[in-house]
Amino acid sequence: MGVRNGRGTIAASAYPKVRTGVAIAAAAVLSACVTADQSGPAQFSFDRADEVFLSGYDSIATRYVDDISVADVAAKGLDGLSDVDADITVARDSNHVSVTRHGALLASFPAPADDDVRGWSDLTVKVLKSGRNASMRVAAASPERLYEAVFDSALTELDEYSRYAGTDLARLHRDLRDGFGGIGFDYTMTPDRALSVTTVLPDTPAANEGLKVGDVITDINGTPVFGMDREELARLLRGRVNSEVTVSVRRAGSDGPVLLTFQRALILPPTVTARVDSGIAYLTVSSFNHKTAGSVASKFAKLTAETELKGVVLDLRNNPGGLLDQAVAVADLFLERGEIVATHGRHPDSNQQFDASGTDIAQGLPMVVLINGESASAAEIVAAALQDQGRAVLVGSNSFGKGTVQNVIHLPNDGELTLTWSRIEAPSGYVFHHKGLMPALCTSRTDAAGPKLMAELQGGKIETGALLAAWRAADDSDQKTTEELRQSCPPSRDATKADTEVARDVIGDSELYAQVIRLGAPTITASTAGGSTADTNAAAVTP
Numbered sequence: 123m124g125v126r127n128g129r130g131t132i133a134a135s136a137y138p139k140v141r142t143g144v145a146i147a148a149a150a151v152l153s154a155c156v157t158a159d160q161s162g163p164a165q166f167s168f169d170r171a172d173e174v175f176l177s178g179y180d181s182i183a184t185r186y187v188d189d190i191s192v193a194d195v196a197a198k199g200l201d202g203l204s205d206v207d208a209d210i211t212v213a214r215d216s217n218h219v220s221v222t223r224h225g226a227l228l229a230s231f232p233a234p235a236d237d238d239v240r241g242w243s244d245l246t247v248k249v250l251k252s253g254r255n256a257s258m259r260v261a262a263a264s265p266e267r268l269y270e271a272v273f274d275s276a277l278t279e280l281d282e283y284s285r286y287a288g289t290d291l292a293r294l295h296r297d298l299r300d301g302f303g304g305i306g307f308d309y310t311m312t313p314d315r316a317l318s319v320t321t322v323l324p325d326t327p328a329a330n331e332g333l334k335v336g337d338v339i340t341d342i343n344g345t346p347v348f349g350m351d352r353e354e355l356a357r358l359l360r361g362r363v364n365s366e367v368t369v370s371v372r373r374a375g376s377d378g379p380v381l382l383t384f385q386r387a388l389i390l391p392p393t394v395t396a397r398v399d400s401g402i403a404y405l406t407v408s409s410f411n412h413k414t415a416g417s418v419a420s421k422f423a424k425l426t427a428e429t430e431l432k433g434v435v436l437d438l439r440n441n442p443g444g445l446l447d448q449a450v451a452v453a454d455l456f457l458e459r460g461e462i463v464a465t466h467g468r469h470p471d472s473n474q475q476f477d478a479s480g481t482d483i484a485q486g487l488p489m490v491v492l493i494n495g496e497s498a499s500a501a502e503i504v505a506a507a508l509q510d511q512g513r514a515v516l517v518g519s520n521s522f523g524k525g526t527v528q529n530v531i532h533l534p535n536d537g538e539l540t541l542t543w544s545r546i547e548a549p550s551g552y553v554f555h556h557k558g559l560m561p562a563l564c565t566s567r568t569d570a571a572g573p574k575l576m577a578e579l580q581g582g583k584i585e586t587g588a589l590l591a592a593w594r595a596a597d598d599s600d601q602k603t604t605e606e607l608r609q610s611c612p613p614s615r616d617a618t619k620a621d622t623e624v625a626r627d628v629i630g631d632s633e634l635y636a637q638v639i640r641l642g643a644p645t646i647t648a649s650t651a652g653g654s655t656a657d658t659n660a661a662a663v664t665p
Contacts, residue, residue: 202275410444415451433629443499467544495613498522512643525555
């Protein structure tokens with residue numbers, strides 16, 4: 123289960139409005155993904171619209187991280203009607219909201235009180251009704267197109283991570299977070315419009331029942347698939363968990379069709395890969411969904427059962443984030459005590475502190491966390507906790523700097539509002555929003571970062587301690603100082619070999635490892651050759 127609060131899922135992810143395509147691309151591995159198409163005309167229900175806007179405006183009024191006027195949000199949202207018909211203008215003064223087209227007045231309505239959620243919801247529907255009566259473009263627009271126009275415009279008043287997703291896009295987002303009942307494969311379309319299997323996810327019905335890469339699926343439950351689009355295919359392939367689906371497969375080397383029957387299971391894209399090299403466990407986490415922490419634990423347990431390990435590298439480079447509870451759970455896997463993260467917002471439930479539960483699955487093995495300029499939000503929560511508590515050395519570049527948590531609200535039309543509802547505070551007390559994390563060992567300053575960095579470290583020339591102290595103490599509102607500090611270890615999008623080389627060398631030298639742990643953590647009272655022990659009470663932040 124994810125962390126849920128009231129009507130919303132709590133997420134810490136760097137998917138702002140401009141990065142929605144990243145989420146869609148990531149969903150491609152979920153077999154038969156739905157393609158969003160919200161452009162066609164449809165019957166418009168004013169009663170349903172009133173429910174949608176009432177839910178949306180109420181959520182913004184009560185859950186957004188900063189106090190905001192519903193009147194300002196709704197009035198800005200009504201400006202979005204001009205995105206559907208550029209000839210329509212909605213204007214608000216202190217007492218009225220007027221709708222004009224080509225300068226001619228269509229309607230004028232009394233403006234509700236600034237905090238009247240119901241009043242502004244009703245007014246929004248009245249404005250849309252007048253627009254549909256006067257404009258062919260508005261009348262022909264689908265309900266989703268109108269919801270999108272209003273909410274997209276309204277949310278520009280908030281921040282870059284608050285956004286609206288229509289029904290189809292919201293379904294994709296839920297699939298990424300929560301999974302769906304399916305088989306577990308990806309495909310491309312053949313020239314004759316059948317499904318050619320390109321990927322079979324491990325530990326899924328597809329893998330367990332013998333579906334193979336290169337198989338061509340021609341029928342699903344007896345229905346030919348030729349010419350179907352992905353949305354139609356998704357409806358056939360997906361269903362309730364434990365329900366059955368049968369496919370007919372054209373397979374190289376087989377005389378005729380091969381029939382395979384699958385029992386649908388919960389499908390989530392894999393987010394964790396693991397390997398061992400020279401006694402070091404490398405765990406790469408690509409994002410945080412409902413299975414991430416469990417996958418890290420199980421893969422690490424398998425590695426420890428097969429190999430005597432001497433260190434752990436947790437690779438969070440290019441990880442955009444995901445679910446807050448999974449970030450907390452991953453950090454908790456490697457911490458015995460101390461604070462993991464605190465969140466602060468306007469809604470009472472947004473003010474929380476998460477602490478370690480008392481078990482380190484790596485039993486104090488030296489640990490390095492790799493970050494870069496694309497490590498964001500949930501990934502930054504994990505990295506900050508492990509660095510601040512003296513449990514791991516951060517290696518790489520300055521991170522993305524998304525220090526806010528979003529609450530995902532399910533709307534009556536099956537769409538979603540994603541609202542920023544709290545700010546994240548690292549255990550040592552600093553807020554990393556728009557600032558990011560500073561690694562103890564920076565590899566982004568020079569092409570010869572690895573050897574040069576190790577030579578500086580061995581020569582005692584690394585001044586990370588002072589830099590990190592300045593980093594944690596910097597005023598969040600001082601953009602000039604923040605940018606200067608960021609450029610001391612400029613964010614990089616690369617996942618370079620130098621990062622893993624530095625990680626390997628630091629883990630292999632217990633004295634250097636203990637030295638860098640002391641540089642990275644605010645307060646370290648003891649360290650050992652195999653790892654370090656932080657005085658987590660002393661390192662804990664002031665709330």
